Amino acid sequence: MRKLILILSLVLFAVSVAGQSFPDSETDGQYYEVNGAKLWVVSFGEGEPLFFIAGGPGGTHYGLRSFDSLSSNNTLVYYDGFGRGKSDTAEVVTEYTLDRDIEDLEGLRIEMGFSKINILGHSYGGLVAQGYAIRYPDNVSHLILANTFHSYLMWQANDDNCNHEIKTNYPEVWKELMEVREKGAISSDKIHQEIYGKVPYGFLYAYNAGRFAKRTRKPYPNSFNSKLYYQMVGKDGDFIVGNDIGNFDFRKDLKDLDMPILIIAGRFDRVAVPTQMVKYKEYCPQAEFVMFEKSGHNPQIEEPAKEFALIREFLSK
DSSP: OHHHHHHHHHHHHHHOOOOOOOOOOOTEEHHHEEEEEEEEEEEEEESSEEEEEEEEETGGGGGGGGGGGGGGTTTTEEEOOSTTTSSSSSSGGGOOOOOHHOOOOOHHHHHHSSEEEEEEEEEEHHHHHHHHHHHHHEEEEEEEEESSSBHHHHHHHHHHHHHHHHHHHHHHHHHHHHHHHHHTTTTTSSHHHHHHTSSSSHHHHOOGGGGGOOOOOOOTTTOOOOOHHHHHHOOTTTTOOOOOOGGBOOTTTGGOOOOOOEEEEETTTTSSSSHTTTTHHHSTTTSEEEEEOOOSSSSSHHHHHHHHHHHHHHHHH
């Protein structure tokens, strides 16, 4: 799904800030030194800090700028994780790990001088958010998990469902994909990624695909780090998850979290699939769970007024 995620990063910001003025992602930020690397941070607004953790893995903060209007109630902290966007990249790909992302969030909290933080993790970012809340619960004020994954089993369900949908609805693409896989191609190969990219983003990720029509705009630097992505999901990670993403599992720990928790799901999310999202009600029964009935993987784009009102109310508790 690498190319599909890249398309999202080029679309969301144009959708979210039309007619409004907010700091620029490329110029209106600063670097913080965290665990030996410089991380690019764009922060603005008033109130308690709300940290955003982007998806992928490999995506930048840029795709989450649709949340900018929340700056009227909170100080928003957007950042490019290690290896993404304007932040430093690793000398060797094995430096990219889920554990590193969790520790970088802690390091950034300390460097920015916050005692406690609110966190919103979207998609892969929710893995970092869950891991951080479990490891550093006293540092988390409120936790928001949006369209994310509780375990490697759920991520595998994402792969399986996406491939089923492609096979069923784009048989010509599936045929081409199977032909190259029969010859030994795997997810991380360029030809494999190019074929996957023929599937429209909105088909797998949206309730209303028209909201994700491709727009032409200046690209954000290092919008998607595919080397990081396949290091973390495994070399054939669009079919069989491996490495860090093939091993994480938060299910048994979620019930022990005692900070306020909001879990957001999309009825038409073919990635963080509803059959797995609803299991959060079992693994994290103390959380508030909301299913967005006219959204896919990005309710912040498809039902923004409803989601932003929900988040404001949640953070006020």
